[in-house]
Amino acid sequence: MKEHGFGRWVAGPKTKWITLLVWIALVAILSVAWPMVNEKETNNAPNLPEDSLSVQADQVAAREFPSGEGVPALLVWQRTGGLTDEDLGVIQQLYGRLSASPVPYQLPEVIPFDKLPLPALKQQLSENGSSLVTPVFFEESAGAKETEEGLEQIQELTKDIAGANPFEESLGGEELTARVTGPAGISVDATGLFEDADVSLLIATVLIVLVILLLIYRSPILALIPLVAVGFAYGVISPVLGFLAGEGWITVDSQAIAIMTVLLFGAGTDYCLFLISRFRQDLREEESKSGALFRAMTQSSGAIAMSGITVVIAMLALLFAQYGAYYRFAIPFSLAILIMFIASLTLVPALLAILGRASFFPFVPRTPAMEEERAKRRNKPVKHRKVQSDNWIGRLVTTRPWTVVLTGVVLLGGLAAFTPQLKFTYDILSSFPEDMPSREGFSIIAEEFTPGELAPVKVMLDTEGQEINIQGILESQSFVSQAGEPAEGAENPNIKAVDVELAMNPYDLEAMHLIPDIRSLAESALTEAGIQDAASKVWVSGQTAVQYDTELIGDRDTRIIIPVVIGMITLLLLLYLRSVVATVYLVLTVILSYFSALGLGWLVLHYGWGAEAIQGSIPLYSFVFLVALGEDYNIFMISSIWKKSRHMPLKQAIREGVHETGSVITSAGLILAATFAVLATLPIQVLVQFGVITAIGVLLDTFIVRPFLVPAITTLLGRRAFWPGKAPYEEGAAVKEQA
Known part of the structure; x- marks a missing residue:
C-alpha cells in the first residue's frame, strides 16, 4: 500500500472514476464560472517600463505637445x-x-x-x-x-x-x-494575424500530434489519451488564466496564447508518454494491469514531476524581466505546465486504469504466460518476443565514449560557431508577410517618399529661454532628411520640439542606433548655451526611440534571466541527482545544444529562407524553452541510469538506460519538435523564427545530446559521475565493468 499509495489514490478500482469525475467537474465549473483566456486578451499592453527614456519622452510630448x-x-x-x-x-x-x-x-x-x-x-x-x-x-x-x-x-x-x-x-x-x-x-x-493564427494553429497542432502518435504507437486509443489529457488541462488552464486576466493580476496577449498552446501540446504529450511507455513495458512483465500501472507510476512519477517543475521554474524566471512581453509570459506558461504535469500524474493514470491493456489495441502488451495462454485458446504457436536489454547506441557510447564525445562536441560546437553571424531586428513590420497591407503601404512610402515620414523622431529640449538653433543642428546631419520648425510647449514655452525625418528606414537597426547621437547633439547644444544638467533636459520620442529602448531592455533582461534560469535548473538537478559532476555536464550539454540550435537555425532562416535578420526576442525565448525542455529528456534518461546503477555495473546501467528510454524520448522529441515546427507555417515571422530554432534545438537534444553525448560523458566519468556521492553498485563492479 505504501509503495503504490499515490497510484491507488488516483487510479485505484474506485478512485480512477473519482479522478476522472473531478477533472470533468473542474472543467465544467470553471468554464461556466470564469471567462476563457482568449476573451481577456490585451494586445496593446505596454512593453517598456515607465522609467525608460522613450516612455518619459512620450509623457513630455503628451503634456507639452498634445496633438489631439x-x-x-x-x-x-x-x-x-x-x-x-x-x-x-x-x-x-x-x-x-x-x-x-x-x-x-x-x-x-x-x-x-x-x-x-x-x-x-x-x-x-x-x-x-x-x-x-x-x-x-x-x-x-x-x-x-x-x-x-x-x-x-x-x-x-x-x-x-x-x-x-x-x-x-x-x-x-x-x-x-x-x-x-x-x-x-x-x-x-x-491583431488580425494572431487572430487568424489561433484556430489554424490549434487544428494543425492537434493533427500533427495525432498523426505522429498513430505512426509511432499504431494504436488509435493510445493516440487519443494524451490529447484528451491536454484537452482537459486546457479546459482548466484557460478559465483560470481568464479569471486572473479579468482581475487584472496578469496580462495575456495573442502571441502568448499561441505559444502556450504549442507548449501545452508538445510538453504535455511528452509527460504522458513518459508514463505510458513505462506502463506498456510493465504490462509485459506483470499480469495485473493495476499492479503494472502502480509500478509504472512509482518508477516514472519522480522524473515527470522533476521535468515539470524544471520547466515551471524556468518560465517563472521571466518574472525578472522588465520588458513587458517577456514578463507577461511567466505566469501563463508556468501555470499551464504546472496543471499539465498534474494532469499527467492524475488524469492519465486514471484513463489508463479504466482502459487497461485495451489502451494499446491492437498491439496489446501481455506477459509471456498470457501470450502462451492466448495462443493455446487460439490453437496457434506461441511467438516468443525477444527481450533486448540494450541496442547499438548503448553499446557504442559505452565502448567508444571518447569518439562519441569528440564527434558530438565538434558537431555541436561547429554549429554554435555560426551564432556570432546572427543579425537582429526590432521592426514589427519585418515580422509581417510581405503582402500585408500595412507593409505594402510602408514599402510605397519608402520608395516614393522619404521613409522617415512614416515614423518621425520628435526631439524635445528645455532651452530655459536660450536661443538654440536645434533645427539647423539636426538638419546639418547626413542621416536627417528633414527637420521641422521648432514648436513651443503648451505648459512650458521654454521646451522646444522638432520633428525629425530620418533619411533611412526608421525601423532599421541603423536608425535605432542613431538615437544616442541625436540625444548627444541636443545635449551638446544645451551645454554650449550654458545650461546645466543638459541630459535631464533632452527627450527623444517616436517609434525609433521605442525600438532602441526595446533593444536595451531586452539585452538587460537576457543578461539577468539566462543566469537565473541556469542557476535555478542547476539547483533543482543538484537536489534531485545529489551529484555536482552530473549536474554540471547535464547543464553544459544543454547550453551547448542551445547555441548549436541558434547557429543552425540562423543557417536555415538566413540562407534557406532568406531572412535578413531575426527578431531580437528570439534568443531569450529559445533559451528558456530549450534549456528547460532539454533538461526534461536528460532527467528522464539519467533517472533510468541512476536507478539501474543501484543493482548493476554503471556501463550496463548506461546501456540498458539508453535502450529503455530511447524510444519514448525519441517519440517525445519528435512530437515536441513537430509542434514547435507548426509555428513555421504561420504568416508571423517572429513565430516562424521561434518555431524553427526551438524545433531544431529539440531535435539536437533528442538525436545527439540525449542518446550519444550525455551517456558517453557518463561512461567516461564512470563512478566520478556520482560525486560527491558514491555509485550505488559496489559488489563485483570492477570485474563486471571490464566485461
Missing part, C-alpha cells in the same frame, strides 16, 4: 504611371464624406483635402506623381477591432465613390490602388 489627432491611419494611394485627376477626385470625395459623416471611432477633425484645389493637392504627390499619402485619425481609446471597423467602412465608401475597391487591387497594375499603413494599420494587421 489620435492614432493615424495612413492611406497610401498609387497608380503606375501617375495618379489621374479622376483618382484625386475620388480621394477628395472620400474626405468630403469623412468630414461630413465620420466612420466609427474616427476623430471628426479631417484634413480638408476635398477643399484643396487640384494644383495644391498635386504638390503633395511623390516626385514621379504616382503616389499620395493621406491620413485619417482614430480615437486613441479605440482598440484594433474598433479601428478595423472604421477602416472597413472607409473601404466601402471608396468603393462606392470609385466603382471599385482600390484596397483590393494588386500593386503594380494599371488600376488605382490603396493600402492602409501607419500606427492604426499596423495595429489592425498585427
Whole structure:
C-alpha cells in the first residue's frame, strides 16, 4: 500500500472514476464560472517600463505637445504611371464624406483635402506623381477591432465613390490602388494575424500530434489519451488564466496564447508518454494491469514531476524581466505546465486504469504466460518476443565514449560557431508577410517618399529661454532628411520640439542606433548655451526611440534571466541527482545544444529562407524553452541510469538506460519538435523564427545530446559521475565493468 499509495489514490478500482469525475467537474465549473483566456486578451499592453527614456519622452510630448489627432491611419494611394485627376477626385470625395459623416471611432477633425484645389493637392504627390499619402485619425481609446471597423467602412465608401475597391487591387497594375499603413494599420494587421493564427494553429497542432502518435504507437486509443489529457488541462488552464486576466493580476496577449498552446501540446504529450511507455513495458512483465500501472507510476512519477517543475521554474524566471512581453509570459506558461504535469500524474493514470491493456489495441502488451495462454485458446504457436536489454547506441557510447564525445562536441560546437553571424531586428513590420497591407503601404512610402515620414523622431529640449538653433543642428546631419520648425510647449514655452525625418528606414537597426547621437547633439547644444544638467533636459520620442529602448531592455533582461534560469535548473538537478559532476555536464550539454540550435537555425532562416535578420526576442525565448525542455529528456534518461546503477555495473546501467528510454524520448522529441515546427507555417515571422530554432534545438537534444553525448560523458566519468556521492553498485563492479 505504501509503495503504490499515490497510484491507488488516483487510479485505484474506485478512485480512477473519482479522478476522472473531478477533472470533468473542474472543467465544467470553471468554464461556466470564469471567462476563457482568449476573451481577456490585451494586445496593446505596454512593453517598456515607465522609467525608460522613450516612455518619459512620450509623457513630455503628451503634456507639452498634445496633438489631439489620435492614432493615424495612413492611406497610401498609387497608380503606375501617375495618379489621374479622376483618382484625386475620388480621394477628395472620400474626405468630403469623412468630414461630413465620420466612420466609427474616427476623430471628426479631417484634413480638408476635398477643399484643396487640384494644383495644391498635386504638390503633395511623390516626385514621379504616382503616389499620395493621406491620413485619417482614430480615437486613441479605440482598440484594433474598433479601428478595423472604421477602416472597413472607409473601404466601402471608396468603393462606392470609385466603382471599385482600390484596397483590393494588386500593386503594380494599371488600376488605382490603396493600402492602409501607419500606427492604426499596423495595429489592425498585427491583431488580425494572431487572430487568424489561433484556430489554424490549434487544428494543425492537434493533427500533427495525432498523426505522429498513430505512426509511432499504431494504436488509435493510445493516440487519443494524451490529447484528451491536454484537452482537459486546457479546459482548466484557460478559465483560470481568464479569471486572473479579468482581475487584472496578469496580462495575456495573442502571441502568448499561441505559444502556450504549442507548449501545452508538445510538453504535455511528452509527460504522458513518459508514463505510458513505462506502463506498456510493465504490462509485459506483470499480469495485473493495476499492479503494472502502480509500478509504472512509482518508477516514472519522480522524473515527470522533476521535468515539470524544471520547466515551471524556468518560465517563472521571466518574472525578472522588465520588458513587458517577456514578463507577461511567466505566469501563463508556468501555470499551464504546472496543471499539465498534474494532469499527467492524475488524469492519465486514471484513463489508463479504466482502459487497461485495451489502451494499446491492437498491439496489446501481455506477459509471456498470457501470450502462451492466448495462443493455446487460439490453437496457434506461441511467438516468443525477444527481450533486448540494450541496442547499438548503448553499446557504442559505452565502448567508444571518447569518439562519441569528440564527434558530438565538434558537431555541436561547429554549429554554435555560426551564432556570432546572427543579425537582429526590432521592426514589427519585418515580422509581417510581405503582402500585408500595412507593409505594402510602408514599402510605397519608402520608395516614393522619404521613409522617415512614416515614423518621425520628435526631439524635445528645455532651452530655459536660450536661443538654440536645434533645427539647423539636426538638419546639418547626413542621416536627417528633414527637420521641422521648432514648436513651443503648451505648459512650458521654454521646451522646444522638432520633428525629425530620418533619411533611412526608421525601423532599421541603423536608425535605432542613431538615437544616442541625436540625444548627444541636443545635449551638446544645451551645454554650449550654458545650461546645466543638459541630459535631464533632452527627450527623444517616436517609434525609433521605442525600438532602441526595446533593444536595451531586452539585452538587460537576457543578461539577468539566462543566469537565473541556469542557476535555478542547476539547483533543482543538484537536489534531485545529489551529484555536482552530473549536474554540471547535464547543464553544459544543454547550453551547448542551445547555441548549436541558434547557429543552425540562423543557417536555415538566413540562407534557406532568406531572412535578413531575426527578431531580437528570439534568443531569450529559445533559451528558456530549450534549456528547460532539454533538461526534461536528460532527467528522464539519467533517472533510468541512476536507478539501474543501484543493482548493476554503471556501463550496463548506461546501456540498458539508453535502450529503455530511447524510444519514448525519441517519440517525445519528435512530437515536441513537430509542434514547435507548426509555428513555421504561420504568416508571423517572429513565430516562424521561434518555431524553427526551438524545433531544431529539440531535435539536437533528442538525436545527439540525449542518446550519444550525455551517456558517453557518463561512461567516461564512470563512478566520478556520482560525486560527491558514491555509485550505488559496489559488489563485483570492477570485474563486471571490464566485461
